[in-house]
Amino acid sequence: MNLPNKLTVARVIMVPFFVLFLINIPMPHHTVIALFLFALASFTDHLDGRIARKRNLITNFGKFLDPLADKILVISALICFVYLGWTNVWFLIVIVAREFMVSAVRLIAADNGKVIAANVWGKVKTITQMVAILVILILQYLQELMDLHLMPGFQNSQAVFYIIGECFVGLCVFFTILSGIIYLKDNWDLMKNSK
Numbered sequence: 001m002n003l004p005n006k007l008t009v010a011r012v013i014m015v016p017f018f019v020l021f022l023i024n025i026p027m028p029h030h031t032v033i034a035l036f037l038f039a040l041a042s043f044t045d046h047l048d049g050r051i052a053r054k055r056n057l058i059t060n061f062g063k064f065l066d067p068l069a070d071k072i073l074v075i076s077a078l079i080c081f082v083y084l085g086w087t088n089v090w091f092l093i094v095i096v097a098r099e100f101m102v103s104a105v106r107l108i109a110a111d112n113g114k115v116i117a118a119n120v121w122g123k124v125k126t127i128t129q130m131v132a133i134l135v136i137l138i139l140q141y142l143q144e145l146m147d148l149h150l151m152p153g154f155q156n157s158q159a160v161f162y163i164i165g166e167c168f169v170g171l172c173v174f175f176t177i178l179s180g181i182i183y184l185k186d187n188w189d190l191m192k193n194s195k
Contacts, residue, residue: 001061002052002057002059002062003048003051003055003057004047004048004049004051004052004055004057004058004062004066005048005059005061005062005065007044007047007048007051008044008045008048008062008065008066008069009065009069010041010044011041011044011045011048011069011070011073012065012069012072012073014037014040014041014044014073015041015072015073015076017037018034018037018038018041018073018076018077019076019080021033021034021037022034022077022080022084023080023083023084028144028148029141029144031137031140031141031144032141032144034137035134035137035138035141038073038077038130038133038134038137039134041073042073042130042134045066045069045070045073045126045130048062048066049066060115063115063116063118064106064115066118067102067118067122067126070126071099071103073130074095074126074129074130074133075092075095075096075099077133078091078092078095078133078169079092081133081136084140086136086140086162086165087136087165087166087169088166088169091166091169091170091173094173094176094177095129095172095173095176098176098177098179098180101180101183101184102122102180102183105183105184105187105190105191108190108191109187109190112190114190116187119179119182119183119186121175121178121179121182121183122179122183124175124179125172125175125176125178125179128171128172128175128176129172129175129176131168131172132165132168132169132171132172135164135165135168136165136168136169139161139164139165140161142157142161143157143158143161
């Protein structure tokens with residue numbers, strides 16, 4: 001297994017630890033540990049692709065696993081956010097529906113002997129999702145610091161942070177829908193001509 005694929009596998013391995021610190025370990029500053037883990041996992045997404053392109057280590061395994069690792073990371077975070085009341089369940093449903101649709105197209109392609117790599121719009125979608133999640137984690141850590149009286153708070157901070165987070169998630173949902181439409185359009189012939 002080459003280095004980019006090892007980084008992708010490491011991203012998947014980090015997910016349970018991220019979830020553990022976010023929702024299962026009720027200790028002070030658990031949110032910042034989850035934030036660090038998510039940021040590190042997100043950075044591996046940038047790093048694995050960069051190394052693969054620079055060293056010509058692009059493999060079919062990597063083309064398949066990299067977007068799957070992104071989906072596992074992002075959807076796990078959003079499920080936790082819904083559970084914690086940090087985002088709206090409808091945003092999660094739209095994102096998961098799009099990912100199932102893309103996975104179905106990839107399965108059809110694989111059945112026809114083709115591997116479809118992520119396009120630029122899929123990458124924009126993933127970046128906006130990861131940024132939205134990082135913003136929400138930062139805001140929630142600030143709220144945690146306010147609740148612990150370690151930094152000055154302000155009235156309705158939770159509501160303000162929720163609205164800011166929803167704006168970021170709304171933006172990533174927009175790119176999720178847009179990239180899904182473009183993905184369907186680009187692969188329509190493949191689906192029409194599938195066995």
